[in-house]
Amino acid sequence: MRKLCRVLVVLGVMLALLFSAACATEEANTGEMEEKAAEAETEMMEAPAAASRLETVQERGHIICASRNDVPGYGFTDEAGNNVGFDIDLCRAVAAAVLGDPDAFEIRLITAAERGPTVQSGEVDLLVRTVTWTTSRDASWGNYAQTMFYDGQGFMVPKSLGVSSAFELAGAAVCVTSGTTTELNMADFFRQNGLEYNPKVYEDTDVVLEAYKSGACEVFTNDRSQLAALRTALPNPDEHIILPETISEEPLGPVVPHGDEQWFDLVKTVMGLLIYAEAYGINSTNVDDMAAGENVKAKRLLGTEGSFGQEELGLDQMVGQTVIKAVGNYGEIYARNLDNPDGVQLPREGSRNALWSNAPCTDCPKGGQIYSQPLR
Numbered sequence: 001m002r003k004l005c006r007v008l009v010v011l012g013v014m015l016a017l018l019f020s021a022a023c024a025t026e027e028a029n030t031g032e033m034e035e036k037a038a039e040a041e042t043e044m045m046e047a048p049a050a051a052s053r054l055e056t057v058q059e060r061g062h063i064i065c066a067s068r069n070d071v072p073g074y075g076f077t078d079e080a081g082n083n084v085g086f087d088i089d090l091c092r093a094v095a096a097a098v099l100g101d102p103d104a105f106e107i108r109l110i111t112a113a114e115r116g117p118t119v120q121s122g123e124v125d126l127l128v129r130t131v132t133w134t135t136s137r138d139a140s141w142g143n144y145a146q147t148m149f150y151d152g153q154g155f156m157v158p159k160s161l162g163v164s165s166a167f168e169l170a171g172a173a174v175c176v177t178s179g180t181t182t183e184l185n186m187a188d189f190f191r192q193n194g195l196e197y198n199p200k201v202y203e204d205t206d207v208v209l210e211a212y213k214s215g216a217c218e219v220f221t222n223d224r225s226q227l228a229a230l231r232t233a234l235p236n237p238d239e240h241i242i243l244p245e246t247i248s249e250e251p252l253g254p255v256v257p258h259g260d261e262q263w264f265d266l267v268k269t270v271m272g273l274l275i276y277a278e279a280y281g282i283n284s285t286n287v288d289d290m291a292a293g294e295n296v297k298a299k300r301l302l303g304t305e306g307s308f309g310q311e312e313l314g315l316d317q318m319v320g321q322t323v324i325k326a327v328g329n330y331g332e333i334y335a336r337n338l339d340n341p342d343g344v345q346l347p348r349e350g351s352r353n354a355l356w357s358n359a360p361c362t363d364c365p366k367g368g369q370i371y372s373q374p375l376r
Contacts, residue, residue: 053263065091070206073344086337087128102326113179146271150352152246154224175217272372277329308375
């Protein structure tokens with residue numbers, strides 16, 4: 001009996017020691033885990049927040065715009081070697097707004113097929129390359145800031161082909177740029193109308209133009225404004241006609257990467273500045289007079305009365321003056337690039353690219369669709 005009691009006592013002592021050791025280990029582990037959690041929380045609190053795109057751009061000292069240099073009027077290289085055009089001026093306007101310098105930008109030349117991946121990656125701040133706003137692109141590419149040009153797809157042919165309508169193009173070889181809405185619209189048009197055709201697909205617009213010039217195809221399809229621009233680059237422009245049919249809707253405008261609402265709102269606002277400046281009669285030559293004048297809306301746009309959210313957007317109070325002095329209003333940008341007697345000639349009067357305030361009627365869709373969110 002005594003031996004059994006000793007054994008029980010020894011076992012009890014051993015169990016007590018094991019229990020104490022387990023508790024001590026658990027307490028140590030718990031304490032260590034709590035300590036690590038506290039350290040991690042402290043690190044998270046002390047870690048600097050990810051820089052916004054505006055901060056990144058300002059630190060870099062220039063904005064990066066994905067665009068082109070192969071279409072007169074939109075983005076091309078002038079005689080001095082500068083990349084100029086309607087889309088380039090939209091990039092310049094954002095540079096002026098954010099950095100105070102319209103020349104503080106870098107153009108990254110990309111093909112049509114590279115547009116989506118380029119803006120999706122976030123490697124550029126702005127995509128301005130005659131980009132059509134579609135639901136799928138809006139969902140997967142980036143945020144479309146504002147429609148700055150209303151276009152539609154058409155067909156250009158040599159007069160010698162002897163056709164006057166797109167419905168007469170059965171059996172024709174048609175040149176088109178790959179990776180564009182143009183390619184899909186073309187297929188839809190010919191299929192819908194039961195017309196056989198021979199698609200000739202090339203990677204970029206300049207290659208398509210060369211193929212058309214060489215006779216590799218009889219028809220060139222693209223947005224009508226681009227056809228008008230590229231027609232000026234042909235050896236004998238008068239020998240080519242743009243057929244009357246418009247087969248699609250092509251709202252064009254700048255795109256920003258997903259994920260930064262401040263930058264998205266900022267770019268939308270800069271586009272609105274260009275549009276409303278024209279509507280209020282403000283241009284690159286009269287900014288100072290309008291800023292000191294009596295037009296309340298003009299004074300708000302130019303920063304001398306009230307606000308339209310400059311501080312919240314991270315912009316200077318006088319950003320309207322900076323932008324309009326640097327690049328002009330929407331009408332000046334359009335005239336300089338797309339309605340120039342010495343270059344591309346796409347008159348605005350009566351077109352969809354007239355200001356809403358200049359529309360020829362108020363109850364019919366005959367133009368005047370250039371419109372933006374109110375600046376207030």
